[in-house]
Amino acid sequence: MPRPPDAALAPADQEIVAGPGTITAINGLTFVISDELGQIDHGLTGFISNDTRHLSVMALRVDGVTPERLGAAVLSPDRASFHTFLPSERGDAALECSRLRRVEPEGFAEEVVLRWWSPGGASVDVELTFGCDFADIFAVRRPAQRPGPPALAEWSGDRLTLRSVDGTLATVIRLSRPPDHGEGPTARWRADISRQQPWQLSLSVEAEPRMASPPIVLGSPASDGDGAALRSEPDDLEQACRRSLADLQRLSVTDSLAPPRRLLTAGIPWFVALFGRDSLIASYQARAFAPERLLQTLHALAARQGTTVDEANDEEPGKILHEVRLTGRPWLGQGTERGSRPYYGSVDVTPLFIIMLGVAWRWGVARSAIEELLPAAMRALEWMRHFGDRDEDGLIEYRAGGPRSLGNQGWKDSDDAIQFADGSMAQGPIAVVEVQGYAYRARRELADVLRWLGDDALADELAAEADLVRRATRERFWIAGGPSGPGYFALALDGDKRPVDAVASNMGHLLWCGVPSNEEAEQVAERLVHPDMACGWGVRTLSRAMAGYNPISYHLGSVWPHDTALICEGLRRYALDREALSLIEDLMAAVTAFGGRLPELFAGHDRVEEPLPVPYPTACRPQAWSAGVPLALIPMLLGLEPSIPRRSVALDPLLPAGVGRIALTGIVFASGDRLSLEIGDGGTRLIETSPGLSVEMRPARRIERN
Secondary structure, eight states: OOOOSOOSOOOTTOOOOSSSOEEEEEETTEEEEEETTSOBOSTTOEEEETTEEEESEEEEEETTBOOEEEEEEEEETTEEEEEEEEEETTEEEEEEEEEEEEEETTEEEEEEEEEEOSSSEEEEEEEEEEEOOOOBHHHHHOTTSOOOOOOEEEEETTEEEEEOTTSSOEEEEEESSOOSEEETTEEEEEEEEESSOOEEEEEEEEEESOOOOOOBOOOOTTTTTTOOEEEEESSHHHHHHHHHHHHHHHTEEEOTTSTTOEEEEEETTTEEEEEHHHHHHHHHHTTTTOTHHHHHHHHHHHTTOOOSOBGGGTBOTTOOOSEEOOSSSOBTBTTOGGGTSOBOOOSSHHHHHHHHHHHHHHTTOOHHHHHHHHHHHHHHHHHHHTGGGTTOSSSOOBOOOSTTOOSOOSSOOSTTSSBOTTSOBOOSSBEEHHHHHHHHHHHHHHHHHHHHHTOHHHHHHHHHHHHHHHHHHHHHHEEOOBTTBOOEEOSEEOTTOOEEOOOBGGGHHHHHHTOSOHHHHHHHHHHHHSTTTBOSSSBBSBOTTSTTOOTTSSSSSOBOHHHHHHHHHHHHHTTOHHHHHHHHHHHHHHHHHTTTOOOSOBOOOOTTTOSSOOBOTTOOSSBHHHHHHHHHHHHHHHTOEEEGGGTEEEEOOBOOTTOOEEEEEEEEOTTSOEEEEEEETTEEEEEEEOTTOEEEEOOOBOOOOO
């Protein structure tokens, strides 16, 4: 696909803002989202603890005016600072305001300092207004929804309590200075300040009832464990990866079932919860930099694997969970607080679990760890064979069964995600195409593991099953090409086993799994890089030629970075490097345009029409499997495919346009083996290799775009 006219990456002075810019500080399940002034004053900001918004307003005014921005910074996952000033008619600002915020597991503390820089002094009015709606996190996500009744305000000296109308929830605010006037939710002071005497206020805010949340796991964002260090020229990729590692830190909480094991939650602010597919894929994306994450995620999900049939939460024996909220909200009814009852309404997570066990094995996880997880993998396999395939046709289907069931249960789980090319909705049971690919690869991965463990008979059985799944997928989902374009795989089969003929990104995941023939893969690649699918920033979820296409929808034409990244890996697997490079460079342009932090998704508008990608209004940012995309690009560009049990590593490096060098040093496989290398215009240079580790290497190469 030809590069759009604005081929260069976005200039440094361009910035993408989705509504007011926000700053988030987080500690476990408690976080504060404010604007860049430190204010909480619009629909998507707030102090949120245990999935409840305990402050919807915290607005500071000086002499009746909101200070203007000087700058803001996230100092660590749980700390943020804000600097503002009051304009002066005489030129330079005289009054500066600084706010330092630190989030704790059940609340936050803040220091407010007013400084006067002109000669003499001043007396100013300081006003701090609070508000609270006690909305749950899902209502916060829908700001158009009618707000609940305002909280009741109660003053007692230096303490303001905002209490829900029913008295069950409260927010307690303690002030280091009792207000000169406290009325309703507003505190007012008359502050005398001078150059020598700043005015200071300390405040603490706590959510009640107190419910200790799992603390965030702090550490060095540059390393996040024993993983590799990256250097790139230019340093865009390097900086993006550092930011990604920091964001994965922010999204990590301690697993209450097995401290100090970490849970990688899905995204801030809506999905600070353990999600099966998000956590698995993000851990996979980070495998070269944080090798411990994948094994920890596998253990965390195995510990919560389904054991019984329960239609109320879509649980079945062997099934891997879709989501578990870790807060005190009874999100699945009474008795489901604090993660005691996961929701299992996903059909893709269970085969993905087995795939990731195979990845962990190839990346050198110890035999004892593989054997410990093997029973969970075998239970997952049995779920695929039986509960996942109730009609015994060799495909995995889903149908919403319980009162809280998601209507669609693949990764595109919005209600309107699965539709025909003419826009009509598919009726279930539905077999989405990518899940069949996952089911095929899961069996291949598990067969390899079992053969390594010495169970050749079961490995042969699984390999034969995998071949049947591959054949069924290729025969039943394939739509032959013609005058309108090359062939492609249907999005799904509906309840009547009719191909859902929409052209969608899902078929690209089959490349990642190795399902298509080489000829089919070439046609799929041609479809994916065609301008109706590739918008210039990534691959659209749905072709713009489809009747239901909507570039600002959740799943009907938007771009999800993780989706494009998996497609790129699949293209590289089939040596379709020209197409892969085209999409990789589009993704890198999006990374740069978003300042190194990709959102969960963004609009699918054409790059030739929009100079910058258009944000989706309620996208999580950071979000785990978008944060993982820059990290995933590195092993993808290196063509890094280890098989540590066989003591070998394959390298097939590819350099994008504009990248002069990539050096990845200190890759530590789970076995303890190490690898360091550098690629550039001069070729590939091995810097460090563990003894006995064979490296098969092709020279680094560039492929020019058409």
